[in-house]
Amino acid sequence: MLPTICYDVQLFDANAHLLQITVTLPANAQQTILRLPNWIPGSYMIRDFAQHVHQEQARDSLDQVLAWRKTSKHTWVVAPCAYDFTFSYMVFANDLSVRSAFINDHYAFFNGTSVFMQIIDDFDQKTQVLEDFGINDEREYAVRLFGNQYSLAHKWQVSTTLPVVLKEDIHPIQRSDSEYLLGHFQVNSYTNLIDHPIVIGAINVHSFMVEDVVFEMMFTEQVDLDMVALLDDMKKICVHHLHLFNSHTPIKRYVFQTLVCKDGFGGLEHQASTALLYPRDSLKNTAAAGISEGYETFLSLCAHELFHTWHVKRIKPNVMVNPSLTLENYTNQLWIYEGFTSFYDDATLVRTGIIPAQSYANILAKNITRLLRNPGRVDQSISRSSFEAWTKFYKQTPDSTNFIVSYYNKGGLAALCLDIVLLQQSNGQANLDTVMRLLWEHYGVDEVGTPDHVIELLCKQYLNINVESIVHQLAHSTIDLPLPTLLPTIGLRLAVRPAIDVNDKGGISKATPCPVAFGAMYSANPVGIKLTQVLIGSPVACAGMSRDDILIAMANYEVSQSNLINLLTRFTQQASVELTWLRDGRLCTGTMPIQSALCDTAEVHVMDEAKFNAWAQRTLTFPE
Structure with a gap:
């Protein structure tokens, strides 16, 4: 068995956003290779976490300095050493997101991919390619977390699902007058080491149990939530997911780690937890505040990330079973994973009675509008969008909407179509629930990677249904989804109309739509409006305007955010109108054709509540 590698993590300087990592390694007659990931599973973009590593040092157990060198942007090589040795480094942790590492005077949060270097001391250059070396290395890793006087005074605690070393095995450790042991953990592979994010702070934790699984709602501060109501809603979500997959439950404890912030949104799945970033002003469900849209979105986010416990963390594309986190790992299947999960996050809320039918229909309308x-x-098809996620989806600009489609958004609607078909x-x-159970039983339980055509294969083999044609239409073509014909079969009716204004995201409205097309998103500006997104071929694009231009006049009338719709309406009977704008300090003019507004805004109506409820409140049935 390979020797255990131990990482000591010190909350070094919260104000400077610094974590200090010290890795203790065994003697090695050969050189030792250490490598930090370039990306984190679940977020498909090269992030170059090593850019935040500084002040590296290597010393043996006799306190002698060892030679080391970098061989790539994220790889360090330490010279052979006859004694046990340490490799220490600082991590600058000031990325308030669910993907990286962060520390300030409020709390610390970090993913293993940002702080724990993988040890590759058994690498054979003659037979292996370092970039292909995976993360399933089957060796023991230990983690010790050390706080300081500040964390002690403010009663900081640890939240993580890393396996804890038995408390009776922990000897009180005080490395100095200012360093105290906060926690001691051990895992059996690098895969496990980096899949349990850690929060340290004055956290609030609220627990509940569902079918022998302990769930924890953790927040980094006190929040304005009716906890009884929240836990009741969360129990319903957890019951739904546990019953959907039904067997071989892969967790005994699960933690929703919510980083509460002023602005921000995100979620990232892990083996037995999820890291969530959510604005405090949207976390409201008290009687005084009412059940806000922000609260419903939070529940949907929790449902989404919990669903990934099965569908992404265990059921996964074949290329994600043992990835190297050095280079991109391309797959056409993200529409199956993020798309299906996006369908279930909102569907779970209506299935469990947390939201009524029309609320779900309104959410659906907003998704269709997008x-x-x-x-x-x-x-772009959603299978191609999946493959190109590393660049086109994760590196979007405001112009990207002209060229790409979201495998989350369209993937979720495609999943709804497949369910109905x-x-x-x-x-x-049979329905999509049946397929999810088949995916779990045949791929997820043993973590066997899925091939690109897994949906077609399962439906043909176990349901005797040929879905090749519909899957091709939904996932591999750019044909519009057959929602208008499919939704009536579950009691819903889709209608489309022009947008009322720039803030109209879709859904039922009695307001009068703007009759004239414009073709851009915009924001208020001290003078005029600033275009933030321009659709190719739209009237404003035909006039010659581009993103970041500042529209100041229409037919010599001053333009503002508040009067644009009224101005557009004034010119409905004309063929065109003159625009005046500023571009990089220059005055420009152009002619905008007057065109009827596009019907690009969806309304979804519940027309047959009994039929819809039969769809939403289905009894789960599965093939033997």
């Missing part, structure tokens, strides 16, 4: 306003849907072709005996 897709309709996305010109890139006619250029399966119901139709099986006479109500």
Whole structure:
């Protein structure tokens, strides 16, 4: 068995946003290779975490300095050493997101991919390629967390799902007058080491149990939530997911780690936890505040990330089973993983009775509106969007909507279509739930990677349903989704209309839409309005305007955010109108054609509540 590698993590300087990491390594007659990931599983973009590593040092157990060198942006090589030795470094942790590392006077949060270097001391250059060396290395790693006088005085505690070393095995450690042991953990692979994020702070934790699984809602501060109501809603979500997958529950404890902030949003799945970033002003469900849209979105986010416990963390594309975190790992399947999960996050809320039917219909309308306003849907399929996630999706600009489609957004709507088609072709005996159970039983339980055509394979083999044609339409083509014909079969009706104004995200409204097309998103400016996104081929684009231009006049009338719609309406009977704008300090003019507003805003109506409830409150059935 390979020797255990121990990482000591010190909250070095919260104001400077510094963590100090010291790795203790065994003697090695050969050189020792240490490597920090370039990306974190679940977030498909090269992030170069090593850019935040500084002040590296290597010393043996006799306190002698060892030679080391960097061989790439994220790889360090330490010279052979006859004694045990340490490699220490600082990590600058000031990225308030769920993907990296952060520390200030309020709390510390970090992912293993940002702080724990993988040890590759058994690498054979003759037979292996370092970039391909995976993370399933099957060796023991230990982690010790050390606080300081500040964390002690403010009663900081640790939240993580890393396996704890038995308390009776922990000897009180005070490395100095200012360093105290906060926690001691051990795992059996690098994969496990980096899949349990750590929060240290004056945390608030609220626990509940569902079918022998302990769930914890952790917040980095006191929040304005009715906890009884929150835990009741969360229990419903957890019951739904546990019953959906039904067997071989992979968790005994699960933690929702919520980083409360002023602005920000995000979630990242892990083996037995999720890291969430959420604005405090949206975390409201008290009687005084009412059930806010922000609260519903928080529940949907929790449902989304918990679903990934099965569908992403265990059921996963074949290329993600043992990835190297050095280079991109391309897959066409993200629409199956993020798309299906996006369908279930909102569907779970209506299935469990947390939200009523029309609320779900309104959410659906907003999702359809997002897709309709996305010109890139006619250029890129969601399977191609999956493959190009590393660049086009994760490195979007305001112009990207003209060229790409979201495998989350369209993928979720495609999942709804597939669910309805399966119901139709099986006479109500199968649906997407059936497919999820098959995925779990045949791929997830043993963590066997899925091939690109896994949905077609499972439906043919176990349900005797050929879905090749519909899957091709939904995932591999740019044909519009068949929502208008499918939604009535579950009691819903889709209608489309022009947008009322720039803030109209879709859903039922009695307000009068703007009759004239404009074709850009915009924001207020001290003078005029600033275009933040311009659709190719739109009237404003035909006038010659681009993103970041400042529109100041229309037909010599001053333009502002508050009067644009009224101005557009004034010119409905004209063929065109003159625009005046500023571009990089220059005055420009152009002619905008007057065109009827596009019907790119969706309304979804519940027309047959009994039919919809039969769909939403289905009994889960699965093939033997």
